[in-house]
Amino acid sequence: DTEVTQTPKHLVMGMTNKKSLKCEQHMGHRAMYWYKQKAKKPPELMFVYSYEKLSINESVPSRFSPECPNSSLLNLHLHALQPEDSALYLCASSPAQNRDFGSYEQYFGPGTRLTVT
Amino acid sequence: AQSVTQLDSHVSVSEGTPVLLRCNYSSSYSPSLFWYVQHPNKGLQLLLKYTSAATLVKGINGFEAEFKKSETSFHLTKPSAHMSDAAEYFCVVNIRTGGFKTIFGAGTRLFVKA
Numbered sequence: 001d002t003e004v005t006q007t008p009k010h011l012v013m014g015m016t017n018k019k020s021l022k023c024e025q026h027m028g029h030r031a032m033y034w035y036k037q038k039a040k041k042p043p044e045l046m047f048v049y050s051y052e053k054l055s056i057n058e059s060v061p062s063r064f065s066p067e068c069p070n071s072s073l074l075n076l077h078l079h080a081l082q083p084e085d086s087a088l089y090l091c092a093s094s095p096a097q098n099r100d101f102g103s104y105e106q107y108f109g110p111g112t113r114l115t116v117t
Numbered sequence: 118a119q120s121v122t123q124l125d126s127h128v129s130v131s132e133g134t135p136v137l138l139r140c141n142y143s144s145s146y147s148p149s150l151f152w153y154v155q156h157p158n159k160g161l162q163l164l165l166k167y168t169s170a171a172t173l174v175k176g177i178n179g180f181e182a183e184f185k186k187s188e189t190s191f192h193l194t195k196p197s198a199h200m201s202d203a204a205e206y207f208c209v210v211n212i213r214t215g216g217f218k219t220i221f222g223a224g225t226r227l228f229v230k231a
Contacts, residue, residue: 004160042207042221043161056217090160102213103149103168108160 004109006091012115015081021112023074023091031055031101032074034066035090037111043090049074050099081116088113119144121210123222131230136195138225140208143189149211150191152182155224156204164206167191178202203229 004025013019023032031050035043048056049068063085065077074091092106124139142148149168153161165176172184182193191208208222 040224042224044221045219048217088158092161100213102211102217102219105151105163105166106161108153108162110160111158113158 004091004093004107006089006109006112008112009110010113010115012117013078013081014117015083017081018077018079020078021076021089021091021114023076023093023109024072025093025107026072027093027107028071029093029095029107030071031094031096031104032068033092033094033106034064034074034076035092036085037088037090047076048101050096050101055099078114081114083116086114086116119146119210119212119218119220121208121220121222123206123208123225125225126223127226127228129228129230130198132200133197136193136198136202136227138193138206138208138227140191140193140222141189142191142208142210142220144210144212146212150182150184151209151211152176152180152191152193153207153209154204155207161207164193198227198229200229200231203227 007022034046037043046060047066052068063080067075088111090111091109094104094106120143122141151166152164155161164180165174167174167184175181180195206225210220212218
């Protein structure tokens with residue numbers, strides 16, 4: 001199974017809502033990533049988990065809260081978002097060896113299209 | 118400073134003609150280099166990767182890329198374009214600096230004319 005799945009595919013939420021994005025992989029990868037992609041732009045790295053521990057937080061606002069409950073699952077909890085947070089949110093995973101994941105390719109999910117109203 | 122430059126924001130080719138998408142990088146460290154493709158409203162798919170083995174790398178769907186350290190380039194080529202190749206292409210550099218940094222190029226939109 002070389003697939004990364006993301007749910008939901010689309011999400012519309014108000015600025016006062018709380019919602020979560022979910023990502024799952026069963027490739028045995030020990031690194032997982034969240035990216036934000038605006039239209040006609042490259043993905044921007046938000047968070048990296050390595051061996052279920054947060055390794056990288058790219059100065060993301062606290063209204064985005066990641067969680068890695070186990071080695072196959074990655075969540076992104078959303079609260080009090082702004083309209084400018086509307087974007088495609090991509091999850092990815094990669095192998096990691098001895099917590100080193102930089103040499104490895106990433107496998108991306110199809111994304112969640114988020115609209116904040 | 119580390120950076121990735123995709124030299125063309127748009128490339129247009131006719132079906133059956135060669136494709137060249139250019140990528141230059143700047144890094145003080147030995148990088149891992151990747152090309153990904155993104156079709157509209159989809160996630161990214163890995164085309165190929167370079168991680169200090171052979172400098173000519175073959176990928177999926179007939180794509181290949183050559184790592185040239187002296188030119189700090191990693192250009193993507195395909196001998197014959199197909200309509201299904203129309204998409205956005207990203208050159209990506211991973212740098213291990215004691216930490217980790219992933220740098221995406223701005224992307225190149227490939228158009229394929231019938």
